[in-house]
Amino acid sequence: MHTERLYFTDSALLEFDAAVLDIRPVDDSFHVVLDRTAFYPTGGGQPHDTGTLDGLQVIDVSETDEGTILHVVNNAAGLAVGNRLHGLVDADRRRDHLQQHSGQHILSQSFLEACGAETRSFHLGSVSSTIDIALDSPADEHMRAAEERANRIVFENRPMRVHLVDEDEAARLPLRKESAVQGMIRVIEVEDFDWSPCGGTHANRTGEIGLITIKSFERAKRLTRVEFLCGGRALRDYRLANRTALSVAKMLSVEREESAEAVARLVQEGKSQRKRIRELTEITARVEAAELLASANSVNGFKLVTAVFDQRDVEEMRLLAHRLIEGEAAVALLGSKEPGMARLVFARSASIDINMGQLLSAACATLGGKGGGKPDLAQGGGPNVDKVDDAIKIAVSGLTN
Ligand SMILES: [Zn+2]
Known part of the structure; x- marks a missing residue:
C-alpha cells in the first residue's frame, strides 16, 4: 500500500483528512494505514512526528520497505477501514x-x-x-x-x-x-x-x-x-x-565575561594554599611532638605519649605519631573524636618490642569497632565516641603490666 506524503510538498501542513486503508493489531497497539498523511515517519536521522488521528494519540510513525506509512496508536476505538478521519500533527514537535x-x-x-x-x-x-x-x-x-x-x-x-x-x-x-x-x-x-x-x-x-x-x-x-x-x-x-x-x-563578584579568569585564579590559589597547608602541617607536627614528649612520662624505659583530639584527621594523627617515635624510644597512643566516630592511631619506636596491632584491636573493641596494622603502627576506630579515653587507658595498662 502506498501512502501519499503530504509533507513532501508542504511541511507547514499540520491538519488533513484521509481514508483508512488498514488497521492491524500489533502487540498492545494498532498500526493504522491511511491513503495520505502529513505525519513524518522516522528516517534519515530525523524522528517521527506525533499528534492525533480523530483524537487518538499517535505514539510512533514508521515506514515499511514498500513505502507504507504506519501510524501507531494504543487504541483504535472508533476507527474503521473505509472511513475517513481527521489527522492533526503536533505543531511544536514539527x-x-x-x-x-x-x-x-x-x-x-x-x-x-x-x-x-x-x-x-x-x-x-x-x-x-x-x-x-x-x-x-x-x-x-x-x-x-x-x-x-x-x-x-x-x-x-x-x-x-x-x-x-x-x-x-x-x-x-x-x-x-x-x-x-x-x-x-x-x-x-x-x-x-x-x-x-x-x-x-x-x-x-x-x-x-x-x-x-x-x-x-x-x-x-x-x-x-x-x-x-x-x-x-x-x-x-x-x-x-x-x-x-x-x-x-555573582559568586565571584565579577562581570560575566570575567568569570572564567576569576575561577582560574581561584583554582591556582587553592593549589598554592594546599601546598602551604602541607608545609605548615609538617611544622606543626614537629612542634607538637616536641611539646608532647617534653611533658610525657617515662615508662619501662620509653616515653609514653597519650592524647585525645577533637575532630583530628587520621592523616594528621599519623604524621604526629611518626614525629613522636622517630627520635628517642617512645610509644604514642592518639585518639580523635568526631560526631558518631572515634579514631585511634597507635605507634612505637623501632627499638620497642610491643605489637601495636594487637594493642589497637583490643582498644577498638572497646569503641565497638575494628582496626589493625603493623607491629609498629596501627589505626582503627569505632562508633562509641565517649569510650575513647577508656580505650586509651586500657591500652596504657596493657603496656605497663
Ligand atoms: Zn532534509
Whole structure:
C-alpha cells in the first residue's frame, strides 16, 4: 500500500483528512494505514512526528520497505477501514524538528564551503543534534567560519524550495550529495546555496530556522562529530548558559565575561594554599611532638605519649605519631573524636618490642569497632565516641603490666 506524503510538498501542513486503508493489531497497539498523511515517519536521522488521528494519540510513525506509512496508536476505538478521519500533527514537535533538520542542510553546506568538509551522517537527538563531517584536524576557526556562514544564510531569509525531479533532471542540478533513491527524487533547494536530495520536513524560508549554534566538536571514528542547536533549542541553551555564567560571576563578584579568569585564579590559589597547608602541617607536627614528649612520662624505659583530639584527621594523627617515635624510644597512643566516630592511631619506636596491632584491636573493641596494622603502627576506630579515653587507658595498662 502506498501512502501519499503530504509533507513532501508542504511541511507547514499540520491538519488533513484521509481514508483508512488498514488497521492491524500489533502487540498492545494498532498500526493504522491511511491513503495520505502529513505525519513524518522516522528516517534519515530525523524522528517521527506525533499528534492525533480523530483524537487518538499517535505514539510512533514508521515506514515499511514498500513505502507504507504506519501510524501507531494504543487504541483504535472508533476507527474503521473505509472511513475517513481527521489527522492533526503536533505543531511544536514539527517546528522543532524542522528547525534542526533544515539547519543541518545549511550547516553541512557551510562546512563544505568553509573547510571542504563533507557531511557523512546526521542524527537529530532529543536535546541536541550531531553531524559527522570529514575533517581531520578540527579547530575553533573551522567551527566559527561554518557557523558564521550558516547564520548569514539564515539572516538573509532565503527561500527553501522542494523539487520533485527524475534522475536526468537531478543529474543537471549541483547536488551536495548523491541521491539514495531511484526514480523520482525529492531535492531541497536553499536558494543560490544548497541542493540536497532529502525526504525530511523543511522550512519555507531560512529565517524560520532561527539561530544556528555549534555547541561542541570532537574527533569520532576518524571523522569530526559536530554538536549543534537551531532555533528554539539554541534559545533555551543560551538561557541556560547565560544563567550558569551569571550565577558563577555573582559568586565571584565579577562581570560575566570575567568569570572564567576569576575561577582560574581561584583554582591556582587553592593549589598554592594546599601546598602551604602541607608545609605548615609538617611544622606543626614537629612542634607538637616536641611539646608532647617534653611533658610525657617515662615508662619501662620509653616515653609514653597519650592524647585525645577533637575532630583530628587520621592523616594528621599519623604524621604526629611518626614525629613522636622517630627520635628517642617512645610509644604514642592518639585518639580523635568526631560526631558518631572515634579514631585511634597507635605507634612505637623501632627499638620497642610491643605489637601495636594487637594493642589497637583490643582498644577498638572497646569503641565497638575494628582496626589493625603493623607491629609498629596501627589505626582503627569505632562508633562509641565517649569510650575513647577508656580505650586509651586500657591500652596504657596493657603496656605497663
Ligand atoms: Zn532534509
